[in-house]
Amino acid sequence: MSAILEPPPRLDELLARSVALHNHLCPRQILGARMGLLAGQALGMAVPRTDKKLMVLAETDGCFADGLSVATGCWLGRRTLRLVDHGKVAATFVEVRTGQAVRIAPHTDLRARVRAGRAEGVKRWDAYMDAYQTWEDQDLFTVMPIRLTLDLAAVISVNGKRAICDACGEEIINEREVRQEESVLCRDCAGQGYWQMK
Ligand SMILES: [Zn+2]
Numbered sequence: 001m002s003a004i005l006e007p008p009p010r011l012d013e014l015l016a017r018s019v020a021l022h023n024h025l026c027p028r029q030i031l032g033a034r035m036g037l038l039a040g041q042a043l044g045m046a047v048p049r050t051d052k053k054l055m056v057l058a059e060t061d062g063c064f065a066d067g068l069s070v071a072t073g074c075w076l077g078r079r080t081l082r083l084v085d086h087g088k089v090a091a092t093f094v095e096v097r098t099g100q101a102v103r104i105a106p107h108t109d110l111r112a113r114v115r116a117g118r119a120e121g122v123k124r125w126d127a128y129m130d131a132y133q134t135w136e137d138q139d140l141f142t143v144m145p146i147r148l149t150l151d152l153a154a155v156i157s158v159n160g161k162r163a164i165c166d167a168c169g170e171e172i173i174n175e176r177e178v179r180q181e182e183s184v185l186c187r188d189c190a191g192q193g194y195w196q197m198k
């Protein structure tokens with residue numbers, strides 16, 4: 001925590017990376033990138049990271065999640081970002097080693113304040129784009145220290161764990177199998193599926 005942090009990348013650099021993924025820039029990407037940078041400060045961690053010491057729990061997908069990823073270096077593909085789909089433009093950032101965590105969300109009145117403050121003739125979209133890039137962190141977001149109630153170690157699991165479903169024979173990694181009496185089942189075969197055969 002006491003180590004001197006590298007200065008974080010500039011917001012415009014991050015947004016350029018996000019635009020390269022997306023072919024457009026939009027308010028939610030900006031919010032994601034700003035939250036990711038702020039999380040680095042709040043947790044005393046340099047961002048973006050190339051290791052697995054930071055876990056991001058994104059509360060929605062879409063453009064917002066890509067903003068989070070470019071700022072933090074945490075990606076679904078690296079197993080350092082998870083979707084906890086509550087349909088909110090908010091995220092929790094966890095220092096994996098200590099469990100220290102903060103949840104960052106926009107102030108509930110943020111959009112109303114941006115709209116109310118815009119000059120005559122300025123479109124809402126443009127007002128959001130401008131405010132989200134230029135306003136101070138404290139005017140945009142709440143940062144709440146929290147304690148996770150989900151088992152992060154179980155979410156991360158252990159590299160190399162494999163099981164075979166006794167019913168369908170498919171391989172299951174990351175300890176996502178379900179044990180029922182004598183059998184080892186995948187979630188689909190255990191009745192927790194999300195699809196049916198046609
Ligand atoms: Zn977008």
Ligand SMILES: [Zn+2]
Nearest residue numbers: 165168186189
């Ligand atoms: Zn199965």
